[in-house]
Amino acid sequence: MPGEAGERGEKGGRSVPEQKKLRCLLQTFGCQMNEYDSEVAAGLLEAAGYKIVQNSKTSSVIPAKAGIQSSGSPIKAFGDDKEENADVYLMNTCSVREHAEDRVYGRLGMLGKIKRENPNLIVGLMGCMVEEHREKLFKRFPSLDLMIGTRNIKELPALIDEVRRSRKQVAQIKQDGISIEYTDQIKRRGTFHAWLPIMTGCDKVCTYCIVPKTRGSEVSMPVREVYREASRLASEGVKWITLLGQNVNSYRGDVVQTVGADPRVRPESKHGPAHGSAPTSVSFPQLLEMLCEIEGLDRISFTTSHPSDATEELFQVIARNSKISRRFHLPLQSGSNRVLKRMKRLHTIEHYRAQIDRLRSLVPGISVTTDLISGFSGETAEDHQATLEAMRQIRFDSAFMYKYSLRPGTPAAKLKDDVTPQVKAARHAELLALQKTITRENRELNFGKTVTVCVEERSSRDPRRFIGRTDQDQKMVFEVGAPLVGARACEPGDFVRARITGLVHETYVGESPG
Numbered sequence: 012m013p014g015e016a017g018e019r020g021e022k023g024g025r026s027v028p029e030q031k032k033l034r035c036l037l038q039t040f041g042c043q044m045n046e047y048d049s050e051v052a053a054g055l056l057e058a059a060g061y062k063i064v065q066n067s068k069t070s071s072v073i074p075a076k077a078g079i080q081s082s083g084s085p086i087k088a089f090g091d092d093k094e095e096n097a098d099v100y101l102m103n104t105c106s107v108r109e110h111a112e113d114r115v116y117g118r119l120g121m122l123g124k125i126k127r128e129n130p131n132l133i134v135g136l137m138g139c140m141v142e143e144h145r146e147k148l149f150k151r152f153p154s155l156d157l158m159i160g161t162r163n164i165k166e167l168p169a170l171i172d173e174v175r176r177s178r179k180q181v182a183q184i185k186q187d188g189i190s191i192e193y194t195d196q197i198k199r200r201g202t203f204h205a206w207l208p209i210m211t212g213c214d215k216v217c218t219y220c221i222v223p224k225t226r227g228s229e230v231s232m233p234v235r236e237v238y239r240e241a242s243r244l245a246s247e248g249v250k251w252i253t254l255l256g257q258n259v260n261s262y263r264g265d266v267v268q269t270v271g272a273d274p275r276v277r278p279e280s281k282h283g284p285a286h287g288s289a290p291t292s293v294s295f296p297q298l299l300e301m302l303c304e305i306e307g308l309d310r311i312s313f314t315t316s317h318p319s320d321a322t323e324e325l326f327q328v329i330a331r332n333s334k335i336s337r338r339f340h341l342p343l344q345s346g347s348n349r350v351l352k353r354m355k356r357l358h359t360i361e362h363y364r365a366q367i368d369r370l371r372s373l374v375p376g377i378s379v380t381t382d383l384i385s386g387f388s389g390e391t392a393e394d395h396q397a398t399l400e401a402m403r404q405i406r407f408d409s410a411f412m413y414k415y416s417l418r419p420g421t422p423a424a425k426l427k428d429d430v431t432p433q434v435k436a437a438r439h440a441e442l443l444a445l446q447k448t449i450t451r452e453n454r455e456l457n458f459g460k461t462v463t464v465c466v467e468e469r470s471s472r473d474p475r476r477f478i479g480r481t482d483q484d485q486k487m488v489f490e491v492g493a494p495l496v497g498a499r500a501c502e503p504g505d506f507v508r509a510r511i512t513g514l515v516h517e518t519y520v521g522e523s524p525g
Contacts, residue, residue, distance in 0.1 A: 032062040035171075036097035040115060041105025043314070044255050045138055047206040048190075049103045052137065052164055053198035059168035061099070063198060099133045099171060101157075104140035106221050109416040112140060123154035133157060133174050137164070139225035141184060143420065149180050160184035161211075161226065164192055189230040193240045203465075203504030205249045209237050209264070209298070210256035215317060216355050217344075218423035219387065219415065222257050229257075234264035234293040238301060245307035250504055251465055252302075254313035260320040262295040295320070296328040303332045309506050310465060312336040312484065318343075318358040321366055330373040338408075338484040339370060342382035346401025347394035350387055353426070360401055367405055378408040378483035385442055386415040386435030388426035395438045402445055408453050408483070409517070412442045454485075454514050464489065464523070466505045477501060479509075481519070487511070489521035 035056050039049040053063045100122060105111040119134070126132050135157030136148065142160055149155055156174045159167055162185035174181050191208045199205055210231040213222045241252060256262060293301070295313075302311055311334050321341055329335045341363075345351050348359050367379055383398060402410070414435040417428045430438075462481045470476035476490050489509040491501045501507060501523070509523040 032060060033098040034064055034096060035061045035099040035101060036064050037101045037103070038118075039103045040111050041103070041107065041138065043206055043253065044208060044211070044257070045103045045105060047208055047255060048137065048161065048164055048192075050197050050199055050206070051192045051194060052101070052103070052167055054194060054196040055165060056168055056171075057198055058196045061168075064097070097132065099135065101135045101137060104136055104138035106139040106143045106225050106418065108413060109418070115140060119152045119155060123152065126154045133171060135159065135171070135174075137161070137167075139221070141182075142225040143221065145184060146182060149182070156180055158182040158184065161190035162188050164190075165194075187227070189232065190226065191232055193232075193236060195243070201467075201503075202248055204251045204253070205244045206255055207237070207241060207244065207252045208232070208255040210259060210262045213257045214261070215258060215319070215357065216422065218353065218355050218426070219384065219418065219421055221418045221421055224420050226257055229261055231262050231264045234266055234298060234301070237264060237298065238305075241302050241308065242305055245305050248307075248504070250308065250506070251310040251312070252308060254302075254311065256313075257315070258317050258320065259313050260295045260316040260322075260325060262298060263292045264298060265292055294324070296322070296324045299325075299328050299335060300332065303334045308334065310334060310336055310482070312338070314340050316341050318356070318363055318366060321370075323369070326370050326373050329370075329377075336484055337374065337376060337482040338378040338380065339374075340380045340382075341366070343401065343405075344382060344384050345387065345390070345394065346398035347390070348397075350390055350394045350397075353389055353423075354384075354387060355422070360397070364401075364405060376483070378485065379405070380409045381405075381407050381411075383410055383412045383442055384415050385412060385438040386430035388415070388417075388423055388428055388430070390415075390430055390438075395441070399441065399445055402442070402449065406449050406453060407446065408485070409450055410442070410446045412439060412446065414439045450517055451514070454517065454519065457511050457519070458513070459511065461508055461510045462487075462521075464507055464509045464521075466501055466503050466507060468503050477503075477523075479507075485519060486517070487519040487521055488515075489519075489523050491523045 035053075037049055037053055039045050057063050102115055102118065104115050115136070122132070122134050126134065133156045134154055136155065137159050138161060140148070141158045145158070148158060157170055157180070159170060160183060163170075163183045166183055170181050170183055190211045210229060212227040212229045213220070214229045216223070244252060299311065299313075302308065313336075316339070318341060329339070343360075343363055344354060344356055346360050348361075351359060370379070371377060383402075385395070385398075414432075415428070415430065417424055462483075464479040464481050464487050466477050466479045468478050470478060470488065473490075476488055478486070478488050481487055487509065491507070507523050509521040511519050511521045513520040
């Protein structure tokens with residue numbers, strides 16, 4: 012077992028040193044679901060005796076609120092190291108955009124050169140690129156030793172051991188099941204926030220999206236397991252959980268009926284069996300209400316939602332539960348109905364605007380964020396203008412905007428990628444500039460307001476200042492006054508009230524009485 016202590020004794024008058032732990036450098040590309048998978052992988056490998064490090068200079072996780080759009084605490088590195096010093100180099104990969112894959116390809120090329128100097132280095136891939144390209148990657152990169160699918164993470168330590176023994180390429184890619192592992196061996200980045208995946212895959216048919224191919228059809232974790240895991244996290248001191256799923260609000264978890272079952276995981280369901288029989292599944296709004304009952308959890312976020320599943324029931328649940336984050340991320344992708352139809356987004360701009368209007372009427376002050384794609388197949392100048400107009404009317408608090416990248420294997424791959432790179436870049440720049448203006452104007456409307464902030468860390472520059480996120484998941488740096496006599500000083504994980512006094516770029520500046 013790597014990292015287990017070697018025998019100590021005398022050999023030629025000298026003691027035999029303790030066996031050195033093998034170093035595994037883990038780099039994550041992509042979304043928060045990948046980040047969770049990496050935390051699970053790190054925990055399993057550490058339990059197997061590996062020393063886990065991560066090169067923070069090359070960490071490529073999409074910022075919190077991008078990718079599958081998480082609201083949650085910032086991602087922190089496990090530690091720093093260099094590729095040359097690792098015994099195992101793992102990359103958890105993303106296929107959503109071509110740029111993400113290109114970065115992995117570039118790093119694989121670099122690792123091939125390092126491996127010529129260090130032939131014992133084991134190079135492995137996890138994540139969506141493995142699911143998409145499979146054994147083709149072995150042929151393209153002979154220096155690649157290991158590939159493991161999203162449904163096989165628990166087998167990672169054994170597979171690395173197999174590579175070490177055989178020095179042959181090894182792949183394990185399961186075809187079905189759910190790619191979620193709940194384990195107490197997880198190596199989380201922090202203590203007060205945790206990712207909690209509740210479903211994977213997507214049954215929507217958005218023409219540009221690779222997720223149905225890489226993550227498969229929608230599969231939800233049983234409601235009892237979700238509730239149990241959330242309760243376990245709360246018992247360990249976690250105060251903020253972010254529910255994850257490629258289409259999180261389409262969650263429908265099976266209810267397993269057992270003797271002595273907790274009645275909180277058997278709620279009434281309008282979708283359950285008729286004639287008064289017990290419900291067989293729980294919807295996403297129902298799950299949210301159940302999780303809000305868990306003592307110790309102070310904030311619950313979720314991401315990402317699809318407009319087709321953003322229902323009145325969901326909006327009502329958010330409105331009556333203050334624990335649920337006051338940020339709602341709902342990807343629009345385009346403000347043109349013609350483009351939305353080509354994307355097969357299953358909604359119109361009129362329907363989308365009506366949803367946002369209803370949500371804002373029920374939950375005043377809620378922050379609405381989105382995703383937008385510039386230069387999709389067939390997008391005209393008029394379509395682009397329609398997107399700009401939608402932004403002006405809806406006034407998102409922030410948006411993640413991407414130049415369209417054709418993904419092989421998606422339905423849109425059959426459509427002509429007829430918007431030139433130059434036009435895509437110009438339209439993308441226009442979207443960015445408009446959103447920057449709207450974001451600042453929206454932020455300035457909150458000057459003077461007192462908000463609840465989750466404290467994430469103390470400022471390294473000024474010990475009186477702390478960094479945190481508001482209920483709207485907006486970053487804030489605030490100064491804390493001296494605590495009252497007998498009161499505990501402010502610490503990460505606390506929820507405090509702070510007054511917004513200014514803005515630096517998109518970050519609030521404020522003050523808290525302590």
